[in-house]
Amino acid sequence: MKNAEELRDELAQTFAQLKxxxxxxxxxxxxxxxxxxxxxxxxxxVEYFALRKESPRIKFLEMAE
Amino acid sequence: MIDVLAVERSMKxxxxxxxxxxxxxxxxxxxxxxxxxxxxxxxLAKRRAQHxxxxxxxxxxxxxxxxxxxxxxxxxxxxxxxxxxxxxxxxALIAWAAANPEKAAEAQRKKMKRGRERxxxxxxxxxxxxxxxxxxxxxxxxxxxxxxxQLMIERECREKR
Numbered sequence: 675m676k677n678a679e680e681l682r683d684e685l686a687q688t689f690a691q692l693k694x695x696x697x698x699x700x701x702x703x704x705x706x707x708x709x710x711x712x713x714x715x716x717x718x719x720v721e722y723f724a725l726r727k728e729s730p731r732i733k734f735l736e737m738a739e
Numbered sequence: 740m741i742d743v744l745a746v747e748r749s750m751k752x753x754x755x756x757x758x759x760x761x762x763x764x765x766x767x768x769x770x771x772x773x774x775x776x777x778x779x780x781x782x783l784a785k786r787r788a789q790h791x792x793x794x795x796x797x798x799x800x801x802x803x804x805x806x807x808x809x810x811x812x813x814x815x816x817x818x819x820x821x822x823x824x825x826x827x828x829x830x831a832l833i834a835w836a837a838a839n840p841e842k843a844a845e846a847q848r849k850k851m852k853r854g855r856e857r858x859x860x861x862x863x864x865x866x867x868x869x870x871x872x873x874x875x876x877x878x879x880x881x882x883x884x885x886x887x888x889q890l891m892i893e894r895e896c897r898e899k900r
Contacts, residue, residue: 678881685888692895699896706892713885717867717875720882724874735879 678716678735685709755781863887 675681685705692702716734723730749762755777765774766782775782824832836843854862863883868875 678879678885682881682885682888685885685892689888689892689895692892692899699899702892703896706889706896709885709889709892713867713882713889716882720875720879721868721873724876735881 675712677733681709681712753778753781755785858887858890863890866890 675684688702688705691697719732750759751762751765751774752759760778762774764778766779767774851862860883863886864878867882867886868878
């Protein structure tokens, strides 16, 4: 998962598998937890640049934007 | 002296209960001239029975009519709100919230509850960057989508456990 788009696709796939019962809830929860960390770190980056009133390209969100 | 014949003439026998009653106890037909064959008590009893017999059917009709028009009413109200917002702008909304803080708080609570249930963009954006605590004004859409999916997975896990 190199960017947010890939993370989104991975999460969507995990959700579908969880719904279908292909993976255990504990596994899905681990992935969701990890995704939460990645989202939080991206958010911190976005907040940092917003506070500095800068708008550089964020590599993690680059592909999506 | 009572005019016995006149009283007898005004007396009428009900075709339902068979009792003899004065004409004033009978209803008039819709032409307002001729008197009905059955007395007022029997008439009311008949109407009550009809009402009770058709109660469920009529209620079902009312329910169906309401269900058919409920969304129409909601759409109409939503369109009216939108038109008002377009005409008066956000300033009017802010002024209303300032004038009615309790109503505004209640509306906000309802909006957040709806958002929590549906995981709306508004709710997820607020979770990521609360407008009062964050300097971010535009949260990237992909980040909102990721957060929503994360929350969906967490909810599903909680349900399955």
